[in-house]
Amino acid sequence: MIAPAELDAQDCAILAVLQEDARLSTGAIARRIGLSQPATWRRIRRLAEAGVLAGQRLDLDLEALGFTVTVFLGIKLATRGRVSLEDFERAISAIPEVQGVQHVLGLYDYRVRVVARDLADFERILRRRIMTLPGVGDVEANVLLSEERLPGPLG
Amino acid sequence: MLDDTDRRILRQLQAGPGLAASALAERAGTTAATCIRRIERLRARGIIRGQHMRICWPALGYAVEVSLRITLDKTARNAFDDFLAEARRVPEVIEMQTFLGRVDVRLSLIARDMTHYQHIYRHRILTLPHINDIEALMHLSSVKTDPVLPL
Numbered sequence: 201m202i203a204p205a206e207l208d209a210q211d212c213a214i215l216a217v218l219q220e221d222a223r224l225s226t227g228a229i230a231r232r233i234g235l236s237q238p239a240t241w242r243r244i245r246r247l248a249e250a251g252v253l254a255g256q257r258l259d260l261d262l263e264a265l266g267f268t269v270t271v272f273l274g275i276k277l278a279t280r281g282r283v284s285l286e287d288f289e290r291a292i293s294a295i296p297e298v299q300g301v302q303h304v305l306g307l308y309d310y311r312v313r314v315v316a317r318d319l320a321d322f323e324r325i326l327r328r329r330i331m332t333l334p335g336v337g338d339v340e341a342n343v344l345l346s347e348e349r350l351p352g353p354l355g
Numbered sequence: 356m357l358d359d360t361d362r363r364i365l366r367q368l369q370a371g372p373g374l375a376a377s378a379l380a381e382r383a384g385t386t387a388a389t390c391i392r393r394i395e396r397l398r399a400r401g402i403i404r405g406q407h408m409r410i411c412w413p414a415l416g417y418a419v420e421v422s423l424r425i426t427l428d429k430t431a432r433n434a435f436d437d438f439l440a441e442a443r444r445v446p447e448v449i450e451m452q453t454f455l456g457r458v459d460v461r462l463s464l465i466a467r468d469m470t471h472y473q474h475i476y477r478h479r480i481l482t483l484p485h486i487n488d489i490e491a492l493m494h495l496s497s498v499k500t501d502p503v504l505p506l
Contacts, residue, residue, distance in 0.1 A: 342456030
């Protein structure tokens with residue numbers, strides 16, 4: 201872990217550049233932030249070793265690939281305590297259309313991101329794959345209209 | 356349209372976005388040259404829009420992540436646009452989504468600890484325009500994070 205005080209403006213600049221394009225070479229990043237290539241490389245290595253770089257995310261045009269619907273589900277387990285969370289997590293993660301699962305605390309137990317070809321396809325996934333999972337209780341569905349990712353508190 | 360080779364490459368690229376072309380080609384059962392050419396074409400066609408590094412915020416001292424589910428006062432003119440423009444200016448907001456459903460907007464908010472979270476919530480979130488209601492879900496853990504589309 202890196203304490204916030206140990207992260208200077210140049211580290212933040214490197215992170216911002218990588219968030220935008222993870223494919224850039226060390227040389228290209230160095231030129232953008234105005235540091236030497238070895239200095240940039242050392243900083244990137246330090247960030248990687250501290251576990252700050254959490255892997256790459258591929259941004260695909262879902263619609264062009266035939267997935268016109270993304271839905272976020274809030275799922276409440278019906279019989280908490282009797283259903284093993286691990287079993288539920290394993291089962292829901294195994295559904296191919298499920299693109300993300302978060303365990304949360306509050307009104308729901310899980311937040312689940314589902315992609316589907318269209319609303320009819322979504323209904324099929326919901327009825328046949330998700331509602332049939334052991335322990336599923338209350339389910340709320342919200343259809344995604346727009347999504348924006350922000351750089352976060354860097355500098 | 357995509358052919359089987361494109362689909363195989365996309366599947367492998369999603370599973371390992373940081374892989375070199377040679378490793379990708381081997382996993383997709385094609386040659387490195389084909390792999391590079393196909394990926395370039397997918398980029399040119401806008402199917403691959405970008406490749407982004409994800410930041411592990413807990414590793415930078417942001418231990419708390421909260422999902423804020425917000426309903427807006429839709430009778431106000433431009434409620435969505437006003438709200439999003441203001442929310443975008445809060446540095447700790449790392450994701451914004453709009454929905455059709457019971458919830459209008461969701462924000463992902465990070466904070467160093469609960470005291471910090473409470474501060475941001477009171478001074479930066481509750482002051483955002485046109486809020487009708489807010490529900491908070493505290494993020495405990497990510498169970499599945501690496502999406503691979505069923506192509």
